[in-house]
Amino acid sequence: MNAKNYVKKGQGANYDYAQDHCFVKLSSRDTNGELCLIEDTLKPGFHLKRHHHKIMTEIFYMLEGEMELAFDEETILLQPGDTITVPPKVWHEAKCQEGGKMLTIFKNGRFDIFLEELSTMTETQFSNAEFMTSFSAKFDIYEEEKP
DSSP, X not given: OXXXXXXXXXXXXXXXXXXXXXXXXXXXXXXXXXXXXXXXXXXXXXXXXXXXXXXXXXEEEEEEEOEEEEOSSOEEEEOTTOEEEEOTTOOEEEEESSOEEEEEEEEXXXXXXXXXXXXXXXXXXXXXXXXXXXXXXXXXXXXXXXX
């Protein structure tokens, strides 16, 4: 990054999905893919399926509400002001029943580009399981395979 990057409240690339509303506050394009910062408003009933990353580290900082993070050995309830770092190769799943707001830092990930490309996909692409698995892997997101 060669210059200051000032992003005001309510600004940044804006992706409003069924389960959450994301603003990109720092793009991985500005950090050579090293960092990405997302402000995420989680809608009631938010559920992120069990997955892991081979390279990417995720850091969650809860601003409002509560989010349940389930790991293999324990479940943690994140509350406002709580932070958790999820290193690569750790399976995790997130649920936010009442809705909330958080900041997520992605280290060595291009989650902002994932959101950008996701927003341009067609229903045909979404319904193609093989395509979606390949697409997610392109961004270091690996869900459990169904038996």
